[in-house]
Amino acid sequence: MVDGWGRGIVLGGMAVSVAAGPGGHPATAQEQQLPEIVVTAPSPIVRAPRPRPRPPARVGRAPAPAPAAPAAPEAPPATVPTAPPPGWLPIVADQFATVTVVTRDELERTPGGTLGDVLFAKPGITGSSFAPGASSRPIVRGLDNYRVRIQENGISSSGVSDFAEDHAVPVDPLAAERVEVVRGPATLRWGSQAIGGVVNATNNRIPDALPCPPQAPGAAPFPVKAIGPAAMAGPCVKYEMRGAFNTVDRGVDGAVVLDAGAGNFAFHADTFGRHADDYRIPNYPYLPPRDQTLPFNGRQPNSAMRADGQSVGGSYVFDSGFVGMAVTRNAAFYRLPGLEPTETNTRIDMEQIKVTSRGEFRPQANGIDAVRFWFGHTDYKHNELADEGGFDGIQQTFTNKEQEGRLEVQLLPFDLRFATLTTALGVQGMNQRLTAPGVEGGLFDPNRTTSVAGFMFNEFRLSETLRAQVAGRIEESHVRGSVPDLFVDPLLNIERDRRFTPKSGAIGFLKDLPWDLVGSVTAQYVERAPRAPELLSRGVHEATETFDIGNPNLKIETAKTVEIGIRRPRGQFRFEATAYYTRFSNFIFRNLTGFTCEETIDTCDDPINNGPGGDLSQAIYSQRDATFRGGEFQSQFDVAPLWGGIFGIENQFDVVRATFSDGTNVPRIPPVRVGGGVYWRDANWFARVNLLHAFDQDNIATTGETPTAGYNLLKAELVYTTPLRPNDFGARLLTVGIVGNNLLNEDIRNHVSFRKDEVLMPGRGVRFFATLKN
Secondary structure, eight states: OOHHHHHHHHHHHHTOOOSSSSSOOOGGGGOOOOOOOOOOOSSSSOOOOOOOOOOOOOOOOOOOOOSSOOOOOOOOOOOOOOOOOOOOOOOOSSSSSEEEEEHHHHHSSSSOOSSHHHTTTTTEEEEEEETTBBOOOOTTTBBBBBGEEEEEEEEEEEEEEEETTTTTOSSOOOHHHHHHHHSSGEEEEEEEGGSSSEEEEESSSSSBBBBBBBTTTTTTTSBBSSSTTTTTTEEEEEEEEEEEEEETTTTTEEEEEEEEEEETEEEEEEEEEEEEEBBBOOSSSTTTTTTSSOOOOOOOOOOOOEEEEEEEEEEEEEEEEEEEEEEEEEEEEEEOOOOHHHTTTTTTEEEEEEEEEEEEEEOOOOOOOEEEEEEEEEEEEEEEEEEEEEEEEEEEEEEEEEEEEEEEEEOEEEOOOOEEEEEEEEEEEEEEEEEBTTSSSSSEEEEEEEEEEEEEEEEEOOSSSEEEEEEEEEEEEEEEEEOTTTHHHHHTEEEEEEEEEEEEEEEEEEOOOTTTTTEEEEEEEEEEEOOOOHOOOOETTTTTTTEEEOTOOOOOOOEEEEEEEEOOOSSEEEEEEEEEEEEEEEEEEEEEEEEEOOSSGGOOSSSTTOOOOSHHHEEEEEEEEEEEEEEEEEEEEEEEEEETEEEEEEEEEEEEEETTTOBBBBBSSSOOOOOOOOOEEEEEEEEEEEEEEEEOOOOOOSSSOBBBOOEEEEEEEEEEEEEOOOOOOSEEEHHHHHHHHTTTTTOOTOOOOOOOTTEEEOOOOEEEEEEEEE
């Protein structure tokens, strides 16, 4: 359960927070050297910078065209990284994957305490919204659970959110410096469980550079993130404080981040906390035929939450790389909204302890450019508590003990005459042990999954304007556990030992076009092995009110995807547009059959058991062929100078259509959405008004799903940033802001949520936030 640490930091951090740069923001892109967008998740190939006629969109490490191995580069001068103008749309155009980037300043402005809340309105992405503000997992292009990998600094989040929507993701946006969502062939780097995408939260818990140079600027022999006073040779300390208040749920949140360096050592510590009451909603939350006579006080019943976390880490930094580790704790105590969970006072008490390590070594010799590694060990547990049958206490427990490691080697560029080739090789291993005991027998018996994989990325620079990438992965997955054949003898457990060998490959092309345009074409073939809960579930899942039935005979799931895109990352008009088509064979889904059960299989009112039925919905893991197709678009246009700043317009659009081979609809697919707005910025101020419209969703499954009405989500924000008087130890930058969300106070029901007919999204609310940085 969350302790006083979280409550203390919430109150202590309320006043202040951090901004992304050391000074005011210029009014236009043309007046400043924009920072490069360095994305960390898409590819193991990190390229050296090459000259461009204008500032690039990100740092790349493009191989030199000469056949000779390049010498080790000199360390760049220590410089203070500039921040993009607030609200600037980051377009990543030099990757073979589609990448959505959420920067630190946007994380501060966005209401919500989960990754699903933060990404809710991004094109092609939404959240599961099982418990808004507490448990909402990102859904990418209509794909969720085991098809979307969530990770922090390259290591899996290692919770249990991927097989049940009520389980929170143990990664809090308060602790993130940035969030990247990756789709496309780069997901082969992370495994078949990223078949739909990767959500990567990054922070400085394992420092990869010193926070300040050990000597005068320009002479630092080690990687550094910022500069301090000239000729600084002693210890360096940098801090950030973040805080916010939300009116919709009387929520407060805050964080303190500390980075320090001395000699070759860099240290990091952070602590955060949040607390929220039941949130306000516009109207009665429960749709007919549910009970319409329950008392209603203007709030979503049973939606309160609190969370906190702490982390300590450090690294040894040297001129050829770094090595470090961190210990992190995440905890949350939250309630589950909905009719039955409210009646039974259902809540979840979660805690995770994680030890992570990573490092990099750049020998620049023997054909090797860089060697990198990641490792994580996780101990996760949560209790599901409820008042059932006169007993108010733990009804079910979930645990996950997991280890994951990855090693990557990037080779020096090699001249093939027709192209310059850069290759990266990697191996990845995982060991996971899951348990789910419960008062009514639990959801599955203890089981173990192990996997080992190898992957290769080859990047060909065919010319100065054309690049190609070919990637492949082979994986061995082993699932061991037991499950009865519920439809033959539910009392006899049968040992199951399944082995799978998923094989995946991808090819992509990037072409620089006139007017700063970049075109891309990618194709990928990905196989996914079924996971243990999909194979071995056999009982009650209290929080979701389902009787889950796994299928131990599931086959490998296969996805064949083609995607085309065109992007413009810089200039007055910035945009990206993508379209994709995916054909699934043996698509695994949790099929709500329309039948109901009590605590045992013989109570189910299906044709096999002919039982009396009950309060639990029967959900059977099934397989069918399916087709997903869709597209996304987003843009910004700086229209004209206005009042000493820049006035602009923005818009977005996304659509996904998913059907089975017989033409019926895949369940819980997001609706078509279109949006747009206006913004204005100058050196200190940023203002924006944006409206997102979601259309009705009538393309529903034949059983277990109902249509959902559309909605309008109106948001407005005003942010002010100012530098403070510099000194050696005091704060140097202050940002304050106000954000209004759902200003029309509309009834918003998220179609992909299992609870959408009982849970409304938060109503009209205002978020006040402040950030402070030295």
